[in-house]
Amino acid sequence: MASSKKYYISTPLYYVNSRPHIGHAYTTLAADVLKRHLKSIGKDVYLQTGTDEHGINIERISSENNKTPKEWADDVVKDFKEMWKVLHIDYDYFIRTTDDYHQKQVQLIFERLIRSGDIYKGSYDGLYCSSCETFYDESELVEGNCPIHKKPVEKVNEETYFFRLSKYQDLLLKYYSENPSFLSPSFRAPEILRFVEGGLKDISVSRTRVKWGIPVLSDPNHTIYVWFDALINYITGIGYDIEKEKNEKFESFWPCDLHLIGKEIFRFHAVIWPAILLALKLPLPKKVYAHGWWTVDGEKMSKSRGNIINPLDIVKEYGVDVFRYFIFKEVPFGQDGDFSMELLKAKYNSDLANGIGNLFSRTVNMVRKYLDNVMPEKPEDSEIFSRFLAMQKDIYKDIEELQFSLALDKVMKAVSIMNKEVDTKKPWELAKSDTVALKKFLNEMVWCLRLVSRWIYPFMPDTSAKMNMYLAIGKTQHPDVNAAKLTPLFPKK
Ligand code: MSP
Secondary structure, eight states, X not given: OXXXXXXXXXXXXXETTSOOOHHHHHHHHHHHHHHHHHHHTTOEEEEEEEEEOOSHHHHHHHHHTTSOHHHHHHHHHHHHHHHHHHTTOOOSEEEETTOHHHHHHHHHHHHHHHHTTSEEEEEEEEEEETTTXXXXXXXXXXXXXXXXXXXXXXXXXXXXXXXXXXXXXXXXXXXXXXXXXXXXXXGGHHHHHHHHHTOOOOEEOEESSOOSSOBOTTOTTSEEOHHHHHHTHHHHTTTOOTTOSOOHXXXXXXXXXXXXXXXXXXXXXXXXHHHHHHHTTOOOOSOEEEEOOEEETXXXXXXXXXXXXXXXXXXHHHOHHHHHHHHHHSSOBTBOEEOOHHHHHHHIIIIIIIIIIHHHHHHHHHHHHHHTTOOOOOOSSOHHHHHHHHHHHHHHHHHHTTOHHHXXXXXXXXXXHHHHXXXXXXXXXXXXHOHHHHHHHHHHHHHHHHHHHHHHTTTOHHHHHHHHHHTTTTOSOOHHHHHSOOOOSSOOO
C-alpha cells in the first residue's frame, strides 16, 4: 500500500429512478470494506457516495408519479441513506447532483471549457438510449437495440455542445501505459485500450430537449449532459472550486485513489472522466476498478428488468453481517455472480454457523470452564499463532487489491484449521491429564481467534465487535461478559 496517509474512495452516483438494490449495495459495501480496513491500519480515508438526479429518466418517472423531479429525488435519497445506515456503511459525504454547490461548479467548469475550446457548439444526429443516458453508434447496437438494456434507442437530432474528447486520445493512452493499475482489474484493460486506440470521437455534452438538468450558463436553452454533470461530483464533493487558486481539502484528497464502479460504466470513468480532468489540467485518478454484476438467473439485476432483490429482506432474515459476508465471499470481486437465496443459506450454515460461530462458542466456553474466564497472555513460541500472524499480511494484501473473496477464503481456512485443532487436541481430555498443555492450547486458541476477529472486522463489523467483547481484547478479564449468557453468533438455520 502506498505510504501517503490519505486515501479517497468513491462510489458511482446512483440514479434516483431506482430504489436501492443489491447492485448498488455491492459497490458501496466494497468501498466500506476497504475503508474499514484502511482505517484500521491507520489511514485517513474519505469515502464519497451519492445520487445522480438529473436527466430524462428522472423527469419521466417523477411526472408519472405526479411529483416534481426534486420531490421524487428527495424521496429516493431517503431510501438510499436509510439503506446505507442499515448496511453499516461508514461514508463521509453523500453528494447529490442537485446540490447548489455542485451545480454551480459544473456550470463554471462548462464555461471554462467553452473558453479553452474544449467544448464547442455543433449539431448531433445520432442514436440515444435514455436508460443508459448514452449515445450509441449503429455498430454498437445488438439487433437494433441498446446493448445493455436491450430496448429500442431513440433517433436524436439537435443542436448540442461537444466535448473535444478526440484531442485527448494520445494523452490517455500515455497515461494508461505509464500507470498500468489505472485500468483495473487488468483483464478489463484491453477493452478500454481497444476503444481508445480505435479513435475517439467528440461527445455531445448538452441537450436542448431535456429540461431537468443543469442549464448551460451562457446558453440556458441547453442543459448539461447528465454524465458530464455527474462525473464532476468526484471533485466538487471534496470542495473543488474552479474560481480559487488553492483549496486545501481538495488538494489533500485529490487525485482520487480509487473510483469503484460497475463494469458497464467503465468507459465513462476510464476515458471520458480522465479527459475532462486533462482539459481542466487536473491530475488523474490513480485507479478505476470495474467490478462485475450481480445477476438473477443470468440476467443483470436492474430496475428495468424487474428482477431486483432488496438487501433489506436478507438483512431482516439473516442480519447485516451475513449479507456483507456473503456478497464478498461467494463471488470474486470483478466477476459476475448469480444471486441465490439457497446458496446464501448453505454458506450461512457451513461458513458462519458451523465455522466461525462454532469455533467462537467452543473457545469462549472452554476459557470459562478451564481458565476461569481469565484471558491468557500472548503465547510464546506458538507455531500456530506465528502461522496466523504470517497469514495476516496476505489477507491485508488481498483486501487492498480488492480480492475480497481470497481474503475471506483465507479467513475460513484459518477457522477450519482451528476447529480441527480443537477436534484433535481434545482439550476436554487434556483437562484431565495435562493442565499445562491445556492452558498453552487455550492460550493459542484465544489469540488466534482474536486475529480472526480482526480480519473479519471490515466485512462483519458487528460480529467482530461481539467477538472482541467476549475475547476481552486488550483486557485480561471482562467482568460484564463473565456473567453474560453466551448466545451463538450465527444460530443454525
Ligand atoms: N448514475 C450513473 C453513474 C454516474 S457516476 C458519476 C449510474 N447509476 S446506476 O444507478 O445505474 O448505478 C450503476 C452502478 O450501480 C454500477 O456501476 C454498479 O456500481 C452498481 N450496480 C447497479 N446494478 C448492479 C448489479 N446488478 N450488479 C452489481 N453492481 C451494479 O450508472
